[in-house]
Amino acid sequence: GENVEQHPSTLSVQEGDSAVIKCTYSDSASNYFPWYKQELGKGPQLIIDIRSNVGEKKDQRIAVTLNKTAKHFSLHITETQPEDSAVYFCAASQNYGGSQGNLIFGKGTKLSVKP
Amino acid sequence: GAVVSQHPSWVICKSGTSVKIECRSLDFQATTMFWYRQFPKQSLMLMATSNEGSKATYEQGVEKDKFLINHASLTLSTLTVTSAHPEDSSFYICSATRGGFVGGYTFGSGTRLTVV
Numbered sequence: 001g002e003n004v005e006q007h008p009s010t011l012s013v014q015e016g017d018s019a020v021i022k023c024t025y026s027d028s029a030s031n032y033f034p035w036y037k038q039e040l041g042k043g044p045q046l047i048i049d050i051r052s053n054v055g056e057k058k059d060q061r062i063a064v065t066l067n068k069t070a071k072h073f074s075l076h077i078t079e080t081q082p083e084d085s086a087v088y089f090c091a092a093s094q095n096y097g098g099s100q101g102n103l104i105f106g107k108g109t110k111l112s113v114k115p
Numbered sequence: 116g117a118v119v120s121q122h123p124s125w126v127i128c129k130s131g132t133s134v135k136i137e138c139r140s141l142d143f144q145a146t147t148m149f150w151y152r153q154f155p156k157q158s159l160m161l162m163a164t165s166n167e168g169s170k171a172t173y174e175q176g177v178e179k180d181k182f183l184i185n186h187a188s189l190t191l192s193t194l195t196v197t198s199a200h201p202e203d204s205s206f207y208i209c210s211a212t213r214g215g216f217v218g219g220y221t222f223g224s225g226t227r228l229t230v231v
Contacts, residue, residue, distance in 0.1 A: 034219075042224055049219070
């Protein structure tokens with residue numbers, strides 16, 4: 001089955017700096033890779049996702065890159081702000097969300113942005 | 116956008132009682148719903164997958180008689196924790212997907228269950 005590794009487990013940056021979180025996956029059949037932000041006591045919120053037919057996607061300060069050959073994908077947050085502080089999870093799925101497509105999560109990265 | 120409503124957001128119950136958690140997709144029909152459990156400072160662990168009108172598929176190690184899942188309609192799935200014990204205390208989260216080319220997964224806000 002799919003296995004998703006996520007690094008680092010904790011990340012501390014100064015406000016305004018960039019943050020990068022990396023994930024690797026094992027199943028080459030996976031084709032959907034979302035990133036979630038989870039604040040304490042709340043459910044995960046999708047912040048960006050990428051499908052296997054695309055190598056990079058950007059949404060304002062957030063970008064995701066995907067290297068299918070190496071089976072890794074990364075989240076990039078630029079100009080970090082204190083409100084970006086949260087736990088971030090990467091995930092992989094074998095399809096776009098059909099009945100076989102349950103998400104496999106990484107272990108999470110706790111991001112702290114210091115003012 | 117897709118919205119999933121989960122309630123209650125928190126519940127405290129006595130050992131031996133049962134608790135029901137509801138998950139509703141408000142503005143779309145969910146072909147599949149997923150139930151996760153999350154312990155403090157840990158990742159989400161999939162408990163079961165349910166399709167409307169079918170029996171849920173449970174992950175290995177999840178007791179199907181303890182965690183009853185009903186997916187009676189395309190917009191509602193329920194998780195019932197039966198004969199709850201303190202070790203069942205956890206954060207339970209549901210997710211729903213439309214499947215197909217639309218895809219994507221929308222998560223509920225989670226339910227904090229405390230069994231005393």
